[in-house]
Amino acid sequence: MLIEQSSQQIMAFEFESPFQQVLQQQRPLLRSFNKAKKWQLWLSDRPMLKRSWVNFAGLDKQKVIHITNIKNENLVSTIEKALQNKTCSYVVACIKHLNEQDKIRLHNAVLASDTTLFLVNDESDAQHNPYH
Structure with missing residues (x-):
């Protein structure tokens, strides 16, 4: 993680990947799943x-x-399959596009499992723009 200080009031954080950001921001919650x-x-x-x-x-x-290498x-x-199997404490997925039908499918799969789902936006603009 790279931390740049632009001024005393603004700090911009740049992460190498969306997963690094999840690990940093959700660390206490993720550790509780251990x-x-x-x-x-x-x-x-x-x-x-x-x-x-x-x-x-x-x-x-x-x-x-x-x-990796999941299209x-x-x-x-x-x-959905990971949630249905109920063998994970949580699932973190980096996804580029999620339509309304997919949102409903995932919402229903989460409700039917006792698994936490973290969906991470992997749009290139959001990944490289710390103010997005």
């Missing part, structure tokens, strides 16, 4: 989760699974 004997699933279309970040966040690296069009069904 107590469960379930997997911690991270899904993305490219490698973006570093072991050093997992260690820094204090997560049990033996419970963290990162599945955006297959991501919603992959998330």
Whole structure:
């Protein structure tokens, strides 16, 4: 994580990946999931989760699974399956586009499971613009 100070009132944070931002901002919540004997699933279309970040966040690296190279069009069904299996404490998914039908599908899948879902916007503009 790179921290730049533009002035005394404004600080801009730039993260190497959306996953690093989730680990930084949700660290206490994610660490609370370590107590469960379930997997911690991270899904993305490219490698973006570093072991050093997992260690820094204090997560049990033996419970963290990162599945990459999932095409955006297959991501919603992959998330649904993970939620239906109920073997994860949480699922973090980096997604580019989510239509209303996909939102409803995921909402229903979350309601039917006891799993927390973190959806991370992976739009290139939002990723590189700290004020977006």
